[in-house]
Amino acid sequence: DIEALQAALDRDKGHKGKRAKKAQKRLRRSGKKNKRKKEKDLTPDRTTESLFEELLTNGIIKLVPEVYLNYFKGEKSYANYELWDKGKDNLPTI
Numbered sequence: 001d002i003e004a005l006q007a008a009l010d011r012d013k014g015h016k017g018k019r020a021k022k023a024q025k026r027l028r029r030s031g032k033k034n035k036r037k038k039e040k041d042l043t044p045d046r047t048t049e050s051l052f053e054e055l056l057t058n059g060i061i062k063l064v065p066e067v068y069l070n071y072f073k074g075e076k077s078y079a080n081y082e083l084w085d086k087g088k089d090n091l092p093t094i
Contacts, residue, residue, distance in 0.1 A: 043051060055061045
């Protein structure tokens, strides 16, 4: 009877009584982690310039001439072309 009163008093004052410990859940890790290995440099002793020259001589890389935007003539929009063909103001496009 006294223990019940003591427990009620502890609850009112905010004291915590004895509590049973909760069993901690164990995390299981299934399988191996997918860690990626760092890619090794296959040509550590060569410079990028020498690699570029080799690709150029083998025909993998091709040199192309420079092309500027003002080399292109005409409209890029078919709707604007039809308006221009009819003699109306066309919409500004690049």
